[in-house]
Amino acid sequence: METEFIYWRHHTLPGIKVEEVCGGENRPVSLWKEMAYQVYSENGREGYREIGHFRNGAPFLIGENGRISITHTGRFLAVATLPPTPEVDLSEFSERAALGIDAERADREQVLKVREKFLSPAELEMIPASDLLANVMAWTAKEALYKAAMHEGVDFAKDIAIHSLPKLGPAVPVYDKSVFDPIRTGEAGCVCRRQGVSFRVVLLRIGRKHRHTCVFPALREVRFLRAGL
Numbered sequence: 001m002e003t004e005f006i007y008w009r010h011h012t013l014p015g016i017k018v019e020e021v022c023g024g025e026n027r028p029v030s031l032w033k034e035m036a037y038q039v040y041s042e043n044g045r046e047g048y049r050e051i052g053h054f055r056n057g058a059p060f061l062i063g064e065n066g067r068i069s070i071t072h073t074g075r076f077l078a079v080a081t082l083p084p085t086p087e088v089d090l091s092e093f094s095e096r097a098a099l100g101i102d103a104e105r106a107d108r109e110q111v112l113k114v115r116e117k118f119l120s121p122a123e124l125e126m127i128p129a130s131d132l133l134a135n136v137m138a139w140t141a142k143e144a145l146y147k148a149a150m151h152e153g154v155d156f157a158k159d160i161a162i163h164s165l166p167k168l169g170p171a172v173p174v175y176d177k178s179v180f181d182p183i184r185t186g187e188a189g190c191v192c193r194r195q196g197v198s199f200r201v202v203l204l205r206i207g208r209k210h211r212h213t214c215v216f217p218a219l220r221e222v223r224f225l226r227a228g229l
Contacts, residue, residue: 004024005036017080021076029074065084065085082099093149
């Protein structure tokens with residue numbers, strides 16, 4: 001039986017939009033990615049939308065001026081979008097429009113084999129090798145920060161510091177501040193030294209296999225909870 005593609009626009013706090021595409025399990029992986037991007041493009045509120053890339057590889061929506069960030073792993077695609085910032089050059093890093101998103105399977109054991117390459121000595125002490133989920137969370141946080149920094153040559157172990165791991169958000173379809181408040185629980189704790197900006201990091205659950213990391217500059221008053229399936 002062929003599985004249809006599923007498009008989902010998640011409930012969030014004002015200031016961020018997260019859309020995901022999954023399903024299509026019977027499609028070849030090479031074809032799946034192309035079809036998933038097509039599903040995303042066809043579900044714009046104002047009609048068809050097209051993704052382009054700057055010379056540095058950063059994605060953008062053609063004809064629009066809001067920052068986007070993209071992640072895909074296996075048969076899963078997610079796109080995060082900030083509100084329009086016409087005053088910002090989206091081809092360059094800006095504190096006003098910094099955004100990064102990353103997703104990874106929670107059971108991806110390969111992360112443990114490279115933890116010495118992306119974690120600093122202090123982080124290796126803080127995050128035990130026996131805790132697979134913590135290592136996956138750290139990896140996705142650093143990958144999202146790397147995307148947000150928009151800076152070539154970033155060394156994950158030396159240039160991105162994790163001071164504390166964020167709390168994993170609940171997999172609920174509606175945001176409930178009484179259940180999970182990333183501001184009240186103090187989920188800040190990652191810094192990208194190359195840009196000298198502290199970022200607020202919130203980890204958000206997605207289904208049973210994936211975890212999302214969305215990153216914002218700490219100076220912004222943008223907070224949100226990514227609702228899970």
